[in-house]
Amino acid sequence: MTEAQTDVVDQDNLIDNENGLVDRRIFSDEGVYQAELKKIFARGWNFMCHDSQLPERGSYFTNYIGEDEVIAVRDDDLNVQVLINSCPHRGNTVCRAEQGKARSFFCSYHGWNFGLNGDLIGLPGQDTFYRGGIDKKDWGLTKAAKVESYKGFVFATLDPDAIPLDDFLGWVGRLGIDQIAEQGDVEVVDGVQKNIVKCNWKLAVDNLFDWYHPKISHGSAVKQGMLTEEFLAPMNQMVIMGEYGHAIGGAGVTEEAQQRLDKKYANVDTASNRKNPKNSNSWRGEQSAKDALGPVGIRSKGHPNIFPNLWVSTGGTQLCLRLPKGPMETELWWFTFVEKSMAPEVKRRVIQGAIHFFGPSGLLEQDDGENWSHATTGSKGLVTGSRPLNFKMGMGMDEVLIDPNSGQARIETVLTEHAQRWLYQSWAEWMKAENWEDLIKSHSPEPRGTF
Amino acid sequence: MSTITIEQMLLQYEMEQFLYDEASLLDERRFDEWLALLTEDVHYWMPIRRTTTSAEVDKEFTAPGAMAFFDEDLTMLQLRVRKMTGKYAWSEDPPSRTRHSVSNVRVIDNTGDEITVGLNFHLYRTRYNSSEDSWIGRREDVIRRVDGQLKLAQRHIYLDQTVILSQNLSNLF
Numbered sequence: 001m002t003e004a005q006t007d008v009v010d011q012d013n014l015i016d017n018e019n020g021l022v023d024r025r026i027f028s029d030e031g032v033y034q035a036e037l038k039k040i041f042a043r044g045w046n047f048m049c050h051d052s053q054l055p056e057r058g059s060y061f062t063n064y065i066g067e068d069e070v071i072a073v074r075d076d077d078l079n080v081q082v083l084i085n086s087c088p089h090r091g092n093t094v095c096r097a098e099q100g101k102a103r104s105f106f107c108s109y110h111g112w113n114f115g116l117n118g119d120l121i122g123l124p125g126q127d128t129f130y131r132g133g134i135d136k137k138d139w140g141l142t143k144a145a146k147v148e149s150y151k152g153f154v155f156a157t158l159d160p161d162a163i164p165l166d167d168f169l170g171w172v173g174r175l176g177i178d179q180i181a182e183q184g185d186v187e188v189v190d191g192v193q194k195n196i197v198k199c200n201w202k203l204a205v206d207n208l209f210d211w212y213h214p215k216i217s218h219g220s221a222v223k224q225g226m227l228t229e230e231f232l233a234p235m236n237q238m239v240i241m242g243e244y245g246h247a248i249g250g251a252g253v254t255e256e257a258q259q260r261l262d263k264k265y266a267n268v269d270t271a272s273n274r275k276n277p278k279n280s281n282s283w284r285g286e287q288s289a290k291d292a293l294g295p296v297g298i299r300s301k302g303h304p305n306i307f308p309n310l311w312v313s314t315g316g317t318q319l320c321l322r323l324p325k326g327p328m329e330t331e332l333w334w335f336t337f338v339e340k341s342m343a344p345e346v347k348r349r350v351i352q353g354a355i356h357f358f359g360p361s362g363l364l365e366q367d368d369g370e371n372w373s374h375a376t377t378g379s380k381g382l383v384t385g386s387r388p389l390n391f392k393m394g395m396g397m398d399e400v401l402i403d404p405n406s407g408q409a410r411i412e413t414v415l416t417e418h419a420q421r422w423l424y425q426s427w428a429e430w431m432k433a434e435n436w437e438d439l440i441k442s443h444s445p446e447p448r449g450t451f
Numbered sequence: 452m453s454t455i456t457i458e459q460m461l462l463q464y465e466m467e468q469f470l471y472d473e474a475s476l477l478d479e480r481r482f483d484e485w486l487a488l489l490t491e492d493v494h495y496w497m498p499i500r501r502t503t504t505s506a507e508v509d510k511e512f513t514a515p516g517a518m519a520f521f522d523e524d525l526t527m528l529q530l531r532v533r534k535m536t537g538k539y540a541w542s543e544d545p546p547s548r549t550r551h552s553v554s555n556v557r558v559i560d561n562t563g564d565e566i567t568v569g570l571n572f573h574l575y576r577t578r579y580n581s582s583e584d585s586w587i588g589r590r591e592d593v594i595r596r597v598d599g600q601l602k603l604a605q606r607h608i609y610l611d612q613t614v615i616l617s618q619n620l621s622n623l624f
Contacts, residue, residue: 098501098613100510191499191518195615219539224530331614336518351518356527361497361520361620363534366542369618370578 011035015428020395020417021388022424024379027200032431033327040308040430041066042158043439044244045168047310047321048072048082050335051152052187058101058116064323065158070144071095071105072154075116082144082156083118094141105141114141150174151181161436169306171408172242172446175297176304179316182289184274184339189351193334193359199372200379201309201330202427204322207368208303208311209249209419211237212393217371218364226363238300239398239411239418241447244439245426249419250302252412258299261285275343283339296408305419307426314358317350328376334359391424393417400448409446418451459558466568467556469594469601474551477623482532485623489525490595490604497521497608497624512609520620521608528623535621542621549622550575559591565604568592572608574624576617584617586610586624 009031014023026032042065049061049072060073062085069085071094085093087107094105094114104121105114113122118141126134144156148165155165162168169177180186197204207213214232221227238252253261265285273282283289290298304312309322317338323331336354338347358365378384394416402409411418425444433439476485497520498512513519523531535543552573560567569591576584593605608624 097503097507100503100507189518191513193499193518193520193615194613195617195619197618216539217541220534220537220541223537223539224534226530226534334518348516351516352522355519355522359520360615360617363531366619366621367540370541373618 011431014431015424016388017421017425017428020390020392020421022391023388024385026424026427027203027376027379028327028385030327033324035431036324037066039433040427041324042068043162043430043436044159044308045148045155045157045162045165047306047319048080048147048154048156050186050188050337051080051149051154053099054080056101058103059099060095060102061099062095062097063321065144065156066324068158069093070156072156073102073116077117080147080149080154081117082147082154083114084142084144086142087112087114088120088139088141089123112139118143150177152186153177153181159436163436163440168244170242170244170246171294171297172240172248172304173244173246173306175240175293175300176246176248176306176312178289178292178297179304179312180319180337182286182292183283183316183337184270185341186337186339189336189338189347189354191336193332195332195360196325197330197332197369197372198328199330199369199376200327201322201324202423203372203375204330204332204368205305205309205311206420206423207372208305208313208320209247209423210417211250211415212417213371214364217367220367221363224363226357233415235414237413237415238296238302239413239416240296240300240302240409241419241422241451243446244443245307245423245430246305247307247419247422248300248302248304250300252410253299253301254412255299271341274339274341274346276346294403294406294408296403296406296410300410305423307423308430314354318354318358320358328380332360391417391421395421396450398451400446400451402448409448411451422447462558462561462566463556465601466558466566466594467553470553470556470568470570470592473603474553477551478549480536480546482536482623486525486529486532488601488603489528490597490602491525493525493528493604493606495521495523495528495606495608497610497620500610500613502613520610520615521624531623542619545578547622548577551624553590564596566594568594572624574622576622586612586617588612590624 009025009029014026046065048063053061054074057074060071062071071083071085073081075081085095087094089112090109092107092109094107111124115121120136120139145158145160146162147156211233222229234251236252236254240248265282268282268285270282270286311320313320319335321333325331338350398411398413400409400411429443433442473488499518500512503511534540553570555571557569559569572590574586588610591607595602595604
């Protein structure tokens with residue numbers, strides 16, 4: 001007889017690292033979810049937007065930190081501000097569009113008006129009704145505690161004690177973003193696809209590392225010749241795990257294959273290749289890209305996740321942000337990138353690929369949602385919720401290899417669930433830590449030895 | 452409104468019958484017959500809609516060539532049909548139960564060979580025991596006379612949703 005779910009979940013014992021087991025209640029429990037909003041989303045660094053989405057003064061894009069809606073806006077000094085989209089007077093939103101351009105943010109309830117940096121710059125009745133009883137400088141919009149960017153990718157945190165973005169990302173998080181940034185002068189294509197899946201956000205993140213599912217979940221794409229089995233489930237796998245939960249999992253290019261690629265790219269001119277629809281991927285042969293990605297990183301073609309919820313997808317042409325909307329609902333936002341100097345037909349190919357493979361209409365992605373939502377719903381059951389899930393694939397069977405020159409560490413192996421176990425282990429560390437000081441001390445260093 | 456002619460009434464009737472027949476092919480999952488109604492150069496497109504202020508409502512939909520939910524030619528639509536009717540197509544196995552309704556059909560333009568029709572649509576879908584989706588919006592279809600037969604040359608779909616409130620868009624509109 002299995003133990004029934006109790007009303008209060010013991011949040012300290014949900015992940016069993018020793019045995020590769022995950023308590024299913026992390027995918028449905030309201031208490032766990034509320035703790036995540038505080039300890040992971042408010043505390044961590046959240047992706048806001050790319051610089052190119054805020055081209056001029058007043059350009060804004062609304063996003064979320066946990067369930068707090070925020071406005072990422074380019075202010076009068078052309079810096080990006082991240083403002084909580086809630087008027088401090090009665091709490092109404094001050095920005096009611098998803099994106100656009102504003103001179104100020106005007107509350108539609110009573111007319112409090114906020115500058116692009118969040119300052120309260122005007123309110124009706126300041127003299128006649130408040131009669132001097134309000135100091136405007138105390139009543140601006142709440143701001144994110146910190147806003148920082150890495151190569152044009154803007155992140156924000158609500159925690160003033162958060163470590164700098166660069167330290168949070170570490171080499172693994174930076175390597176993930178470099179898959180896009182190192183392609184050149186990139187920009188977001190107009191149109192962020194957004195849709196709702198009735199799943200827990202972690203199941204969507206878990207899935208991006210999961211190279212076990214594509215042959216089955218996406219078997220219809222193979223049957224129709226859209227993709228080969230080798231592409232969907234590559235035999236050469238590389239797993240890279242970074243501090244604070246970042247990871248990259250998926251295809252790895254072997255050292256021998258990389259030498260062949262180096263020769264192939266040696267005389268290739270990336271600038272002119274951007275005009276060539278048949279070969280726009282040669283940026284990986286550029287010395288600047290090799291320097292940025294490093295000798296191991298250049299061989300990683302897997303899926304990076306910037307902890308907690310930002311997937312660098314589609315060969316570095318898309319980002320998918322997984323926004324939590326309650327324990328059993330997630331919004332998926334797809335951002336698509338092109339290099340500015342690409343020929344129109346190259347851009348078109350990137351955009352068509354994004355539409356046809358990913359997003360709610362994508363021929364790969366459309367089969368994922370049901371798996372994730374049924375896995376989520378199932379975790380509510382009295383019996384189903386009490387049987388932990390199996391994350392044992394490859395556990396304890398691989399060695400971490402370290403590149404002697406760069407120090408870049410990775411595992412090169414067959415299909416495993418290493419990256420997923422790292423995700424849940426890191427998740428548990430974030431959930432246990434009381435604050436940043438505690439997390440800095442208690443989080444696991446990058447794995448070494450047998451994993 | 453100016454006087455309505457018999458020709459206009461006949462054209463209206465002809466367009467509506469075409470649209471009803473075509474919708475029933477989708478609901479009855481007779482996809483090959485549906486594909487046969489498309490012209491070689493068909494364009495099937497659903498842009499992304501965003502909430503904008505009134506001042507920027509001209510930027511509500513993404514432009515052609517930018518990101519979209521669908522931007523398909525005949526080859527891609529054929530692939531979609533093969534995919535959804537083939538093996539391992541879990542988003543359509545078990546199959547969705549769909550109901551396509553069209554209303555408010557208006558002839559917007561008529562060059563003789565090509566008739567542009569504006570209409571409202573409601574695509575209703577259920578799956579399993581309790582999953583329910585509803586997509587409502589406006590379509591702009593171009594219907595062309597080819598060798599005495601009516602064919603669909605364009606379907607532009609303007610959905611009344613910004614965030615898509617369903618887990619996928621695995622059906623044809």
